[in-house]
Amino acid sequence: MKLHRLNKTGIELFSYFLDALENDPTQTLPKSILEDSTTSELITPIVEVEQRIFDNRFNAAEYFDGVFSKAGLSVVDRDIGLWSWLTLFYLDETCPPNKGKERFPGHRARYIPEVDNFRLYYRHLLAGPYRIYKAHRQNPQRAFATLCQPIDKPGDIVESFASRQELITNPAIMEVATQLYIDPKTKLPKRGAQTKNAGAARRLVDILNQFDVTWDLYAMLSKEILEVLPEEFGKFKAPAI
């Protein structure tokens, strides 16, 4: 299908659809609003997007980055209509149906981005990973700790880091998070990384917030940050077995 963005009416209809799912989770997808000229506008130059299953947030962000490059769209972070359209187009990824064909959407900001709300902007299920990917475009793999998750289940590591601007934009910190918490073999979070226990991702965020008062963290290398972390992080420094 050709890439579009939803207009105001389209966003309202999408919002009604999400509301309707709360009463009837088997509501069918209002696909017509994706191409109807009264609810969406075609983006030019024309670019095709295809239905696909994304393994994780990284795959989705990488794919969108390619699509936007083809369309000549360089600044899309705050394009509410575009992200709402993509969310609807990929609804089976963003709000997958269960075996009973029921969909249970979460907070509205996961589907229609709240671009001016600092507590919610990063929670959009597609724009969120794309923003992180773009912030680390020179080496997006370093932010894999926040991009390895399924699209519809970002989880605790994403929430811990993405909610803090000074952490999510810092290349060395994202490298540290990925080195500590992602198993290089499985490409998934290590056991215990998403708990509230010592050395887990939440603790790293607490420690880094304190370090930020003492050091210029943006100037540090990941190696230097790892060296000054307390012992509790030792178990995650070792490669996963």
Add this chain to the structure above:
Amino acid sequence: MIRRLNYTGRLRIQRKDVRVLLKENEGALSFDANLNGLADYDLPPDASVFVEAYRQTVWMRFPFGRVDAINPPADRKLSEFDTPEDILFRVKITANGDAHKLIAEADRIPLVKLGEKEGERTPLLPVKPQKLGDEIFRVDYEHHPKLLINSELGDWRSIAKSPSFVAIAYPTVLREILVRVLIVDKHDDDANTDDWRSLWVRFAKLSTGLGDLPDQKDIDERFIWIDSAVAAFSSRMQTKERFSEFWKKEAAQ
């Protein structure tokens, strides 16, 4: 707001000592930074100076030389930002030779647009539209308090000025902010112009004519002080008259 403890002796540079001016040329954004105010601080001459621009997941960093030789980079384009709205700046001074130690910092510096006066930079309570579900308004505390009005209601600027809204919302907002400042944060100071809490304490004192704050341990007295401040503010704003007039018109329809 995440509270962090500064045990390091790091200097806090006042925002008034740093001025960042926005430049726009055919849609391209760049900035000039006036760092002359750094001369008023006791900083090591050889310490490095950096200026950072940020908004949400967008961040850029510019080396500005040393304290004794400020040297702005030729390229100060804010190329990663699509609009200037809500871009904030940080100035960092880091020690030379001491592994990235932060000596001094100024944060949350807003852009000043050409022709804008210094005093116009940040109103005490900026009003902004935002989707708020079924709520009409809410106070947002990112960086400093902002009054959010539900953008789905229509002309939010008119709502913010309407007599009924002013009469009901503003005393409530003042009470909420003062409770946060005086009871939750136990804040006392009214002199630090870089701390929004101090600005609100000063506002409450000056606009209401109330005297000194009760001791922070005396919670009950602080609540009474807040009640008095809100009452005095409501009187000055003539909120009862405003609402009464609105209500008469409403009842007559």
